[in-house]
Amino acid sequence: MKVAVFSCKPYDKRTLSAHAKKNSIEGNAIDSAALSMSYFESRLSMETISLVKGFDAVSCFVNDDVNAEVIHCLKQQGVNTIALRCAGFNNVDLVAAKKEGIKVFHVPDYSPTSVAEHAVALIMTLNRKTHRAYHRVKEGNFALEGLLGFNLEGRTVGCIGTGRIGSAFCRIMKGFGCKVLCYDLYPSQELIDQGCEYLSLDELYQQSDIISLHCPLNESTHHLIDKNSLAKMKDGVMIINTSRGALVHAQEAIDALYSKKIGYLGLDVYEQENEIFFEDMSSHIIQDSVFQLMLTFPNVVVTGHQGYFTDEALNHIAETTIDNLLHHQNEKSYTRQLA
Structure with missing residues (x-):
């Protein structure tokens, strides 16, 4: 099997x-199948579709544009499998894939704690202002004025989405002594047993000091954080997003920063990140005025979609992706198959 x-x-x-x-050494390949991997730094899109000629499968990441037109061209080129190296699949047209008979696999559980811990890192950074303290000390400035934080113990933390990552996040915050409120269409009895409380979204908005997003991106969650939901929150609320960028309406978040409705904003994802993230843009002018403006706020911390980026997660992603590709001809139902 040739994989791009x-x-x-x-x-x-x-x-x-x-x-x-x-896998090759251990003889794990199904029906003696072998993998021939070719690596492209380019993202998959209509502009790069010609690269798939002669391949049986493609492996994609979060910012590849696998829309209906791309999928149709993949089918025409003989590609029968899409192996995502991520849990989310909002960038893939699953309906088109099913129509074209292309199997789609993802990595549903690569390392939930890695993303959950990064969300906590953003909370701690924003709260104790370590990003500002670091630069002060480098400049010989040891003044504490402007670095005041608050104790997490006793604070109310809202978690929207309690799948694997959200559940890991809730357990960590319970360890800090926080009151943890949750919202999910499918409540976790395990979290309830641990003392977490499920509420409606509006109740969670109203009561939370910190709100962390761990839900998928779909029609119902697109711009979940906007002027309407923000109006229901406490003044000075902390918003953390390590899930998908389009969960947060960036311009309306900036407006809320100006009005001090948002007191702290931590983002590991951004709606237009496909134009800038995962690349060295240090010598370029970033052509995104909203993003550039967001970076000027002292109470905003942005990281470049690195929440998943741990040794454990990378190895698990690779292992599962290879396993998915080796199972691509298996006619039995497969838990990681999306279409």
């Missing part, structure tokens, strides 16, 4: 190559 790997960085190539080689 898109949005591939050096660390992706290292881990994927290592796990493909491991």
Whole structure:
């Protein structure tokens, strides 16, 4: 099986190559199938679709544009499998894939704690202002004025989405001594048993000091955080998003920063991130005035979609992706198959 790997960085190539080689050595390939991996730094889109000629499968990441037109072209080129290296699949037209007979797999559980811990890191950074303190000390400034934080113990934390990552986040915040409120269409009895409380979205908005987003992006969650939902929140609320960028309406979040409705904003994702994230843009002018404006606020911390980026997660992503590709001809129902 010939596989074209898109949005591939050096660390992706290292881990994927290592796990493909491991499977080959251990003889784990189904029906003696072998993988021939070709790596492309380019994202998959209509502009790069010509690269898939001669391949049986493609492997994609969060910012590849796998829309209906791309999927139709994949089918025409003979591609029968899409192996996502991520849990989210909002960038893939699953209806089109099913219509074209292309199987789609994802990595539903690569390392929930890695993203949950990064959400906590953003909370701690914003609260104790370590990002500002670091630069002060480097400049010989040891003044504490402007660095005042608050104790997390006793604070009310709202978690929207309690899947694997959200559940891991809730457990961590309970460890801090926080009151944890949750919202999910499918409440977790395990979290309830641990002392978490499920409420309506409006109740969660009204009561939370900190709100962390751990839900998928779909029609119902698009711009979940906007002027309407923000109006229901406490003044000075902390918003954390390590899920998908379009959960937060960036311009309306900026407006809320100006009005001090949002007191702290921590983002590991951004709605227009596909134009800038995962690339070295240090010598370029970023052509996004909303993003540039957001970076000027001292109470905003943005990281470049690195929440998942741990050694454990990368290895699990590679292992599961290789496993998905080796199962692509298995006619039995497969838990990681989306279409």
